[in-house]
Amino acid sequence: MKSDQTKTLLWAAVSAAVLGIGFAVCRYALFDLHGMKGWPRLLFLLGLAVLCAAAFFRAKRVMLCTALGYPAAFLLGLLFRSEGIDIHGGATDNLWVWFTFLLAGFVLLGAGWEAIVRRRKA
Numbered sequence: 857m858k859s860d861q862t863k864t865l866l867w868a869a870v871s872a873a874v875l876g877i878g879f880a881v882c883r884y885a886l887f888d889l890h891g892m893k894g895w896p897r898l899l900f901l902l903g904l905a906v907l908c909a910a911a912f913f914r915a916k917r918v919m920l921c922t923a924l925g926y927p928a929a930f931l932l933g934l935l936f937r938s939e940g941i942d943i944h945g946g947a948t949d950n951l952w953v954w955f956t957f958l959l960a961g962f963v964l965l966g967a968g969w970e971a972i973v974r975r976r977k978a
Contacts (some may be wrong), residue, residue: 860914868911871919875903878927889934895952899926899959912938915974916964925962932958 857940879900881891890896910918933954940948 864916865918866912867916868907870924871907871910873891874923875900875907875926878923878930879903880931882927883905886930890949890951891954895955898928899956903959911968915966915970917970918963920957921962921966921969925966927958929955929958929962 879896882890883896883900883968903926907919907924910916910922933951937949937951942948
């Protein structure tokens with residue numbers, strides 16, 4: 857296996873490990889703060905898909921922003937969330953919206969960063 861391929865696989869493995877730790881902490885350790893079961897898992901799986909695509913294209917910055925963006929998006933979502941009661945007396949919470957859009961923003965940030973660096977190298 858080539859050295860560049862080895863480095864890319866190492867980046868992907870470390871990024872997946874960081875993403876997995878972030879998922880475990882956000883989904884299980886902090887469950888009492890949010891009560892979400894399926895949504896953190898779905899975003900984790902989407903993050904893994906992004907990591908696989910980024911590894912294929914050797915986009916290290918996308919891997920970095922995705923892996924670190926998962927827990928960062930969750931924590932920022934906790935900071936900006938709003939809870940309330942709807943007109944029928946049900947509880948509302950927009951944490952999942954913040955979490956989703958912030959994670960997408962981190963992925964896009966990584967893609968933009970990667971594009972800038974590659975354009976400068978070309």
